[in-house]
Amino acid sequence: MKDTWFERLTDQIARLPGIGRKTAARLAFALVDDREMAHDLSEALRETWESVRECPRCRNLTENDLCSICSAENRAVTVCVVENPADLRSIEEAGLFRGRYFVLHGLLAPLDGVGPSQLGIEKLSTLVKEAGAEEVVLALDATADGEATCAYLSRALEGTGARVTRLARGLPSGASVEFTDALTLAQAFEGRQKV
Numbered sequence: 042m043k044d045t046w047f048e049r050l051t052d053q054i055a056r057l058p059g060i061g062r063k064t065a066a067r068l069a070f071a072l073v074d075d076r077e078m079a080h081d082l083s084e085a086l087r088e089t090w091e092s093v094r095e096c097p098r099c100r101n102l103t104e105n106d107l108c109s110i111c112s113a114e115n116r117a118v119t120v121c122v123v124e125n126p127a128d129l130r131s132i133e134e135a136g137l138f139r140g141r142y143f144v145l146h147g148l149l150a151p152l153d154g155v156g157p158s159q160l161g162i163e164k165l166s167t168l169v170k171e172a173g174a175e176e177v178v179l180a181l182d183a184t185a186d187g188e189a190t191c192a193y194l195s196r197a198l199e200g201t202g203a204r205v206t207r208l209a210r211g212l213p214s215g216a217s218v219e220f221t222d223a224l225t226l227a228q229a230f231e232g233r234q235k236v
Contacts (some may be wrong), residue, residue: 047073098168100144100161102126116141120169120203122180124148124187128143132180140178143168148186149193160190160196169201179207183224 047069055065059226072079095101096108103109110116110133119140123129129142145160157163177198181187195205211229212221221229 091118095144095146099142100146100164101129101142110142115139118172118174119176119178120165120172120174121180122165122182128180138178141168141172141174145181145190148181148184149190150186157193157197162194165194166198166201169198169203174201174203176204176206177201179205182193183210183228 048068050069050072051062051065054060054068055062057065060068060144072082092104093102094104096103096111098107098111101108105112117140119138119148120143121132121138121140122143122145124145124147126144129144132138132142139225143161143165145162145165147155147160149155149157149160150191151183168174179191179194179196181191198205209232210225211232212225216225217225
């Protein structure tokens, strides 16, 4: 006999990335066992749903008129393009980039119906022009969709006057050439440096 409330709760939790069915069931039991935690979580979700939205300038997530990065005055005019807010957060926490960002919220995937308009590429061009950005750094995954998006963005940003670059790719420290895939090897050869 299955309880529909439990199945419904487990199904919703299992929709989260990286959460399998067994983990979802364990989390569902934890929420039912700890009513206070469940209440706090539901309040946090409600507040997030009601107040968090995209920054109108860079498409980062914010609860203010502009995100904290766009409202900061001491940022460089270099723009870093990322796939999602989690990528932005990782780069920010590393402290290696102090410019502005633009969040695509995905990658080009025509078969899935994701084209330039869904990624806000026109808005990106406007941001680059208005900011007077000298460089746009493409910090996208080294996947087929990421490579296609980089190629498209490079062409789309030609008229902005900004130099378009992308993160270095190639062999990571400690990698074995023997076990490296062809795309990574090609990028390593392309980005080789003088010793």
